[in-house]
Amino acid sequence: MPLTKKEAMEVYERLEKMFPDARAELDYTTPYELLIATILSAQCTDVRVNKVTKVLFQEHDTPEKMVRLSQEELEGYIKSCGVYRNKAKNILAASRIIIESWGGEIPPTIEDLMTLPGVGRKTANVVASNVLGIPAIAVDTHVFRVSNRLGLAESKNVDGTEKQLMAIWPEDCWTKGHHLLIFLGRRICKAQRPLCEECDLNDLCRYYQGASE
DNA sequence: AACTCGGGGCA
DNA sequence: TGCCCAGAGTT
Known part of the structure; x- marks a missing residue:
């Protein structure tokens, strides 16, 4: 079972605290x-x-x-x-x-x-x-991996992850949520050897608690 | 949904 | 040097 909406919002808020500087990785003017x-x-x-x-x-x-x-x-x-x-x-x-x-x-x-x-x-x-100001969640492999590990989504492909994240988070969380999950994936929840001991979400993380990806 | 593709990264 | 990978396109 994926997280409830309430639990998913808690994840979002705690991610904001972990990565107050989360923003687009590509920063261009036009x-x-x-x-x-x-x-x-x-x-x-x-x-x-x-x-x-x-x-x-x-x-x-x-x-x-x-x-x-x-x-x-x-x-x-x-x-x-x-x-x-x-x-x-x-x-x-x-x-x-x-x-x-x-x-x-x-x-x-x-x-x-x-x-x-x-x-x-x-x-x-x-x-x-x-x-363009259109709320959207771009699912790359970072977002895919950490969403499954945390239980925000349970999917075998990126399209499924996108749908499930859109269902579990309100629309005004989509764009920043994408940035937050990428920061988590790059800095802590890495594909190989994730730094679980440094992760502020490990108390609720299914992957840390022994579940497979 | 599953397969292919072109090149870089890393073991 | 060979295996693996991320994202687009194709079937």
Whole structure:
């Protein structure tokens, strides 16, 4: 059985105390910059992404400027970000679609965002919740893992976790809740060798109390 | 729901 | 050097 709503709110409030500085890991000034940075961040640490975008966005921080780059030129900028060929192709194609179909603006809903190449549910939720003001819980592997361990969700896939978190937390907790769970996953509730003794939630954590993931 | 994919990270 | 992984796309 997953936690009750009351227990889930207690988890949320205690997470706020643990991580008063929790916020988006990718911190950009415009929706377009966040979209591109989030596409780049798949299978890649945000340290690398931040390094790359710092240079890339100096001259190419809008879709109109981005599409002036050739595929090869863009690959040169983002080479250290994992699957760079696919990402370069997707970023150029998505930028063209944004110009031609959305008047140069970021698509305004999660569903519209997901029509862009290289943008799946997780990336769409990150952009929607951080810069469009749409409450959403982006479930990456950190969120998936810690939600199951804590009992906030019981799911074998990220879609199930997203639904269950949305059901157990009120809407105005979704966006920050996502950030809180990521902080917990990165700093304490790591995939390997989690630091359970340092975790303020271990008194109610099923994983700590011996349950498997 | 399950499989594939391209490259980085780490053992 | 080979195994594993995260997220998108495809079937």
